[in-house]
Amino acid sequence: MPLVFEWTLALRFLREGGMQTLLIVAGATAGISVIVFITTFLGDLQDDLVRRTLGVQPHIVIRAAEEVSRPLAPPGPDLALSQVQTRTQRPRSVDQWQALRDQLERTPGIRAVSPVASGPGFVARGDTSKAVTVLGIVPAPYAAVTRLNEKIVAGTLQLGPGDVLVGLDLAKDLGAGVGDKVRVSTPTSAGDAYRITGIYDLGQRSLNRAYVFVALPTAQALLALPGGVTSLELSIEDLFGADRMAKTLQAGMPHEVESWMRANSQLRTALNNQTVMTLLIRFFLALVVAIGVASVLVVTVVQKTKEIGILRAMGTSRGRILRLFLLQGALIGAAGAVLGSLCGYGLTSLMSRFVRADDGAMLFHAHVTPALYGYTLIVAVLLGLAAAVMPARRAARLDPAQAIRL
Amino acid sequence: MTAPVIALAGIRKTYNAGTPVEMEVLHDVDLVVAGGEFACLIGPSGSGKSTLLNIIGLLEGPTAGRYDLKGRSMQSASDDERTRARLDTLGFVFQFHHLLPAFSALENVMLPGLMRDGAFTEDSRARAGELLRAVGLAEALRKRPTELSGGMQQRVAIARALVLSPDLVLADEPTGNLDTHSADDVFALLRQFNATRGTAFLIVTHDPRLAARCDRVIELRDGALVSDRAQTPA
Numbered sequence: 001m002p003l004v005f006e007w008t009l010a011l012r013f014l015r016e017g018g019m020q021t022l023l024i025v026a027g028a029t030a031g032i033s034v035i036v037f038i039t040t041f042l043g044d045l046q047d048d049l050v051r052r053t054l055g056v057q058p059h060i061v062i063r064a065a066e067e068v069s070r071p072l073a074p075p076g077p078d079l080a081l082s083q084v085q086t087r088t089q090r091p092r093s094v095d096q097w098q099a100l101r102d103q104l105e106r107t108p109g110i111r112a113v114s115p116v117a118s119g120p121g122f123v124a125r126g127d128t129s130k131a132v133t134v135l136g137i138v139p140a141p142y143a144a145v146t147r148l149n150e151k152i153v154a155g156t157l158q159l160g161p162g163d164v165l166v167g168l169d170l171a172k173d174l175g176a177g178v179g180d181k182v183r184v185s186t187p188t189s190a191g192d193a194y195r196i197t198g199i200y201d202l203g204q205r206s207l208n209r210a211y212v213f214v215a216l217p218t219a220q221a222l223l224a225l226p227g228g229v230t231s232l233e234l235s236i237e238d239l240f241g242a243d244r245m246a247k248t249l250q251a252g253m254p255h256e257v258e259s260w261m262r263a264n265s266q267l268r269t270a271l272n273n274q275t276v277m278t279l280l281i282r283f284f285l286a287l288v289v290a291i292g293v294a295s296v297l298v299v300t301v302v303q304k305t306k307e308i309g310i311l312r313a314m315g316t317s318r319g320r321i322l323r324l325f326l327l328q329g330a331l332i333g334a335a336g337a338v339l340g341s342l343c344g345y346g347l348t349s350l351m352s353r354f355v356r357a358d359d360g361a362m363l364f365h366a367h368v369t370p371a372l373y374g375y376t377l378i379v380a381v382l383l384g385l386a387a388a389v390m391p392a393r394r395a396a397r398l399d400p401a402q403a404i405r406l
Numbered sequence: 407m408t409a410p411v412i413a414l415a416g417i418r419k420t421y422n423a424g425t426p427v428e429m430e431v432l433h434d435v436d437l438v439v440a441g442g443e444f445a446c447l448i449g450p451s452g453s454g455k456s457t458l459l460n461i462i463g464l465l466e467g468p469t470a471g472r473y474d475l476k477g478r479s480m481q482s483a484s485d486d487e488r489t490r491a492r493l494d495t496l497g498f499v500f501q502f503h504h505l506l507p508a509f510s511a512l513e514n515v516m517l518p519g520l521m522r523d524g525a526f527t528e529d530s531r532a533r534a535g536e537l538l539r540a541v542g543l544a545e546a547l548r549k550r551p552t553e554l555s556g557g558m559q560q561r562v563a564i565a566r567a568l569v570l571s572p573d574l575v576l577a578d579e580p581t582g583n584l585d586t587h588s589a590d591d592v593f594a595l596l597r598q599f600n601a602t603r604g605t606a607f608l609i610v611t612h613d614p615r616l617a618a619r620c621d622r623v624i625e626l627r628d629g630a631l632v633s634d635r636a637q638t639p640a
Contacts (some may be wrong), residue, residue: 004525016508310504313465314566315493315521317486401465404500405456 028336031289036344058233093228112144119223136219155198159215164194167208297391309403325392333384408441417471449626497567501579505551537565557588
């Protein structure tokens with residue numbers, strides 16, 4: 001049914017409403033643009049916050065399972081274990097990591113997989129010696145996982161056999177720059193002199209002092225892990241689905257799988273609170289928009305009582321009057337969604353241009369996500385319809401004889 | 407005599423039934439109006455004229471009695487069936503013309519066609535234009551109701567009441583708020599459509615001058631029919 005009658009009258013009534021229609025569409029636009037803005041903003045901001053806080057931590061880490069103590073005899077009726085000493089954990093390789101990496105790379109939802117060999121070590125130059133974590137990486141996949149390539153402030157992300165990458169603050173502590181040599185050693189190796197090919201800045205002093213990056217084979221030699229890696233680091237599509245993904249992966253392997261959410265539970269709690277808050281704000285904004293639309297439609301029904309009466313007398317059914325007002329609500333919602341999406345997009349673009357982080361990086365990126373706009377349109381139309389239910393029922397129930405007499 | 411369009415028998419209407427302010431406004435009214443008649447309903451204020459017209463127009467139901475519209479009983483009709491019967495059989499002209507201000511004169515006259523067909527058809531456009539020319543508004547097709555005088559608006563309302571060729575047009579004080587000159591013009595139009603199209607009219611009026619120009623005068627007093635006589639119009 002094309003509903004020509006309902007469409008014709010709904011559009012005419014809205015046009016006739018003039019200022020009244022303009023005001024309520026403006027109200028719906030304002031509410032919806034803020035909802036769109038907050039939604040885009042929140043996603044980008046949380047992404048950014050997580051990226052900055054995690055530094056070079058990946059979304060998911062797969063490590064060799066921790067070693068457990070195995071008693072020589074199993075406890076039984078005549079043997080009780082009064083004390084079990086936990087074992088020390090030494091760097092151990094993930095078993096069959098090449099095959100596992102290939103398999104993970106084919107898993108949907110996983111963006112990049114990077115093998116890493118890491119362990120404790122020292123960096124020394126002259127009299128200064130600093131304790132660090134030595135990370136052996138393959139630059140290309142590692143950059144794909146952690147975006148380390150974006151954090152290089154001097155030199156390049158290139159790691160040959162004799163190259164090392166240090167953080168900005170560590171470089172300062174050592175008084176070294178790109179091209180200078182430093183000594184990297186570990187408990188298992190006296191080490192060697194390495195040339196600094198690049199300096200990175202993660203935006204946090206403690207992180208900038210914590211890591212030195214060397215080529216994977218170099219680290220394997222330094223850490224006495226020939227051919228092995230201590231972890232596989234993953235970046236995934238859905239940042240906030242890391243826990244679920246980790247659980248799924250865990251089910252299929254003997255290794256330990258940990259998501260950033262578990263490793264940073266406080267950050268996660270803070271983000272969750274933020275998500276709940278914005279959800280509440282969006283809900284109440286939607287409620288305010290709906291109440292606004294409903295109140296304007298109630299006024300319209302009162303204003304048009306006589307016309308509704310005459311339409312009913314002329315032979316318009318209750319159903320048509322009901323649909324006529326529901327349609328007006330839906331149209332206001334749709335207009336609010338289209339204009340609100342445009343304003344929301346404009347607002348986000350504006351913010352992304354002017355609001356930047358200290359390092360000049362964009363805090364948010366005005367993602368054009370058609371899904372968000374489609375979703376907004378559907379929700380706004382449903383919101384308008386819901387808001388119109390009460391006024392429309394009131395209009396449909398009007399007694400034509402009374403309405404005309406008024 | 408042609409077949410009756412409406413036939414009322416023993417119609418009663420009680421307001422506030424079962425309360426201390428219960429009031430019967432129509433007592434046992436019998437009335438038949440045949441196709442092509444030109445009748446008027448007169449009576450003092452509060453005699454129940456409007457209530458009777460609303461019952462005939464299916465805008466409210468009687469408390470008791472039998473009402474047949476074109477031979478079909480209307481007592482147990484649903485709201486949708488009554489709505490449909492109004493659209494197909496009846497036309498309304500009210501004292502305060504009640505045009506829709508958001509639509510032009512032509513569109514107002516096309517509205518009943520839109521209700522019936524669910525679309526604006528070329529046919530309904532042609533019929534609406536033709537009727538507006540017949541009521542002397544050839545120049546005002548595109549004008550909004552607010553741009554028209556009271557007499558012109560009432561003529562648009564008459565065109566609208568007639569556009570679907572109803573069997574009976576119910577008019578409640580159609581000239582009530584018009585000056586004498588316009589009132590005469592509007593009344594002449596009603597007579598003209600009665601003569602040329604054979605549409606029956608039932609007109610509620612206070613005006614003895616107009617009553618004198620009808621073929622039949624039905625008088626209502628205190629909710630009961632007190633006289634019903636045919637006459638030669640003045």
